[in-house]
Amino acid sequence: MGMDGRNWETFLLPYEQTVEELKVKFKTMRSELKKREEYAPIEFVTGRVKRITSILEKAERLDVPLDNLEEGIEDIAGIRIMCQFVEDIRRVAEYIRARKDLTVLYEKDYITNYKESGYRSFHMIIRYPVQTALEQKIVLAEIQIRTLAMNFWATIEHSLNYKYRGGLPGDMRLRLQKSAQAASVLDSEMSSIREEILDAQKLFEDDANIVSTLLKTIHRLYAYHLVAEAVAYQAKFGELFQARDFEGMKQMMAEIKAIIASKHEEDPEEYEG
Ligand SMILES: Nc1nc2c(ncn2[C@@H]2O[C@H](COP(=O)(O)OP(=O)(O)OP(=O)(O)O)[C@@H](O)[C@H]2O)c(=O)[nH]1
Ligand SMILES: Nc1ncnc2c1ncn2[C@@H]1O[C@H](COP(=O)(O)OP(=O)(O)OP(=O)(O)O)[C@@H](O)[C@H]1O
Known part of the structure; x- marks a missing residue:
């Protein structure tokens, strides 16, 4: 007996549950990663159950018999994960592959x-195992992962395609291809800016480290009874810090280390520990 005779409402129930559960899981992943690493590769998550008309149209287009919709239409349950940067997409995919509550059937890389x-x-x-009131069902679901720019483009293109019912005029298609190119350039630009931001953060981190290790090194001079030197270096450090002269601080660090090393040579026994 075909799908037509069956109850659509109950047929769609496990898919509705799947979408709800997956949305919760990926939103939780977002907030957890944000807490753990101060940066979430997920910007936001959406999901939908495919509408009956759209399921029927797709079944017709792909020649899927109505009693095989479960296997033949893979995106009745659909989740979409939006990321800020292209690099985030790979990371999110890694997290999904590692999950124990689903299995990846296959992947399609429309980015490369x-x-x-x-x-x-x-x-x-x-494949997602969903526990309904009566049984466990394993349903297929689609996860789309994309950047905000990819999503912007796809949303506009989808609505235009819907308006023209797939028969987009040639010039429109060309302009959409061009804007897809522009969106791709935008993603690359953002990625390179991101690299620069990360580099700047690293530099700031390095400078902060120089200050703390230099101050500790100056303090060690006291252990070698070099009090006058310690005081002089402390004063010089103040000047260097005022000028944010990190190169000067590195030189000072080298000088002090040389002094400490020569003290060690004079009398290695005294300063161990
Ligand atoms: N806006 C937009 N979305 C697309 C396009 N191609 C694919 N998609 C989305 O990606 C989903 C899966 O598409 P495909 O990977 O081509 O797989 P499919 O479902 O077998 O094929 P079709 O639905 O016939 O394209 C679609 O259901 C859409 O949501 C496109 O050109 N524009
Ligand atoms: N995996 C998904 N996650 C979230 N939303 C989706 C997903 N796939 C499609 N959508 C959205 O659901 C709405 C209805 O799309 P619909 O399922 O009818 O078509 P489609 O997936 O674009 O095409 P097709 O019928 O070829 O699979 C659209 O707004 C679409 O952007």
Whole structure:
């Protein structure tokens, strides 16, 4: 007996539950990663159950018999994960592959191989065990992972395609391809800016480290009874810090280390420990 005779409402129930559960899980992943590493590779998460008309149209287009919708249509349950940067997409995919509550059936990388329309996204088709009131069912679901720029483009393109019912005029298609290119450039630009921001943060971290190790090194001079030197270096440090002269601090560090090393040579026994 075909799908037509069955109850759509109960057919869609496990998919609705799947979408709700996956949304919660990925939103939780977002907040957890944000707490752990001060930066979340996930910007936001959406999900939807495919509408009946859209399921029927797709079944017709892909020649899927109505009694095989569960296996034939892979995106009845769909989740979408938006990221700020292209690099985040790989990370999120890694986290998904490592999960124990789902299995990845296959992946489609439309970022390396974007579609002719200009569409870019990373797709994962998963098997998800969902516990209903009566039984455990394993359903297929689609996870789309994309940047904000990819999502912007795909949203506009989707609505235009819907408006023209797939028959986009040639010039429109060309302009969409061009804007997909522009979105891709935008993603690359943002990635390189991100690298620079991370470098700047690292530099700041390094400078902060120089200050603390230099102050500790100056303090060690007291252990070698070099009180006058310690006081002089402390004063010089004050000047260097005022000028934020980190190169000067590195030189000072080298000088003090040389002094300490020569003291060691004079009398290695005295200063151990
Ligand atoms: N906006 C937009 N979305 C797309 C495009 N191509 C694919 N998608 C999205 O990605 C999903 C999966 O597409 P595909 O990987 O091509 O797989 P499919 O479902 O077998 O094929 P089609 O639905 O026939 O494209 C679609 O259901 C859309 O949500 C595109 O050109 N533009
Ligand atoms: N995996 C997904 N997660 C969240 N939203 C999605 C997902 N896939 C599609 N959508 C959105 O659901 C709405 C309805 O899309 P629909 O499922 O009818 O078509 P589609 O997935 O774009 O195309 P197709 O029928 O070819 O699979 C659109 O706004 C679409 O952007």
